[in-house]
Amino acid sequence: MKWTNRSIFLGLVLVASCFLCCKRADGDPKPKEERIQYELSNTAFANPERGFIRTMSVKSDGVALTSAQLSLLRSQHVSMILCVIYFDQFKDKDISAGFLSLIESDLNTARNAGLKMILRFAYTDDMAGTDAPLAIIERHLDQLKPVFENHKDIISFVQAGFIGAWGEWHSSSNGLATVANERAVLNKLLSVLPMDIMVQVRTPGAKQQIFNSTVALTASQAYSSENIARVGHHNDCFLSGGTDYGTYTNVEQEKQYISNEALYVPTGGETCPPTGGYDPTCAEGRREMRLLKWTYLNLDWYPATINAWKNSGCFEEFQNNLGYRLGLVDAFFPKEAMAGGNLAVDLNIVNNGYAPLYYKKKTMLVLKNTATGTYYDKPLTVDLRLCKPTVTMPIKETVSLAGLPAGTYELYLRIADQHASLEARSEFAVRLANTNGWLEDHNGINKLNAQIVIK
Incomplete structure (x- = not known):
């Protein structure tokens, strides 16, 4: 075939156009095949400050908890207990x-057992509601202040307590089940607790009346030092039908609140015997826990409801999804980097649990030198509390490689407790819900399935 100048020109244009079309422009998202894909897991495991819990009561003349009691719970995927402490012998005097x-x-x-505690204080465990006068309660809270400070690392939440039967803010022999007295107890409790510990009150109406507001917290208020931003909810007659034994007044509005x-x-608590023919099926449990963002549930009460879930096959589902359940979705890391340079972190994480994290964690990219076995922690600024239920959250940061010698490195993500006393404990690190992703090494790390060569 005879080539003309015109046909040669058109051919060159076509080749150039194809080259330009096929070349990915700088800044475009990485092709999907370049990203590491992670498999989510349905395995049950314990994670801090969430999940099914056990309840233990401590009386004034009682005995101490034992390591054997508590260590067994870890094997049952329990990371937290509710400890109800009764000042039954101190209703008119100091503890x-x-x-x-x-x-x-x-x-x-x-x-020592690797557990955290939810605390509640009360004066009686019967409906007589024989509690203490307000002045005694305030004095007892002053005595408890150093206890709270010394052990703030393992206190997950504190239920408002003190008033009436079981500290549930009803049946008070001293007439304390009023808004004014409840406000006084709550404000005193918040004043003696370390600022970052959250308190739970028994009903949504109690919080609304104490703070004189029916408006739910906003993102701008969240995690602040305002008292209203430190108060959550516990429902001790969850999934019992109707008003849940008086937990709600305006059921639908308060549930949305x-x-x-x-x-x-x-939000957390325990179930109660159903009323009025209500049946707390798997579907009802799933709907309510997701709506109300339940972070923990007591295994000890009401046993018929718990057993029904076990028999119906949804117990494991609830065990996995109470609270947060974070998992890696995908990530991209360069294959090489220069010594003393920077490394771009680009990953997506999803929360398939019913609730978010409520306390900030120390999140780190961990690089392990494959030749020496040395670990290097590089702090990330991400706040995982912002990964809300059903949300996929991107983490895009740049970390400095200063101090790392040339070599090949495996990459991991470490999510540690914010307290220095627990930071090196794997029991208090957050495990991600990915297949074959968790290692107890280096105080608990999550595999990123990536290597980088530092030159």
Whole structure:
């Protein structure tokens, strides 16, 4: 075939156009095949500050908790217990030094066992509601202040307590179940607790009346030092039907209020015997826990409801999804980097749990030198509390490689407790819900399935 100048020109244009079309412009997203894909897992495991819990009661004349009691719970994927402490012998006087010492001993035992505690204080465990006068309660809270400070690392939440039967803010023999007295107890409790510990009140109406507002917390208020931003909810007659034994007054409105609040403050509690023919099926449990963003649920009550879930096959689902359940979705890391340079972190993480994290964690990119086995932690600024239920959140940061010698490195993500006392404990690190992704090495790390060569 004879080539003309015109046909040669058109051919060159065509080749150039194809080259330009096929070349990915700088800044375009990486092709999907370049990104590491992670498989989500349905495996049950314990994670801090979430999940099914157990309840233990401590009386004034009782005995201390034991390591054997608490260590067994870890094997049942329980990471948290509700400890209800009764000042039944101190309704008219100071808490004794001996009983304060026993409380501290129990907190230390929990820490050693790798568990955190939800605390509630009360004066009686029967409907007589024989509690203490407000002045005694305030004095007892002053005595508890150093206990709270010394053990803030393992206190997940504190239920408002003190008033009436079981500290549930009803049936008070001293007439304390009023808005004014509840406000006084709550404000005093918040004043003696370390600023970052959250409190739970028994009903949504109680919080609304105490703070004189029916408006749920907003993102701008969340995690602040305002008292209203530190108060969540516990429902001790969950899934019992109707008003849940008086938990709600305007059921649908108050459930939506809690749903909005629980983006920032915790919701949890226990079930009760159903009323009026209500049946807390798997579907009802799933719907309510997701709506109300339940972060923990007591295994000890109501047993018929818990057993029904086990028999119906949804117990494991609830075990996995109570609270947060974070998992890696995908990530991209360069294959090489220069010594002393920077490394771009680009990954997506999803929360398939019913609730978010409520406490900030220390999140780190970990690089392990494959030749020497040395680990290097590079802090990330991401706040994983912002990964809300059903949300996929990107993490895009740049970390400095200063101090790392040339070599090949495996990459991991480490999510540690914010307290220095627990930072090196794998039991208090966050495990991600990915297949074959968790290692106990280096105080608990999550594999990123990536290597980088530093030259």
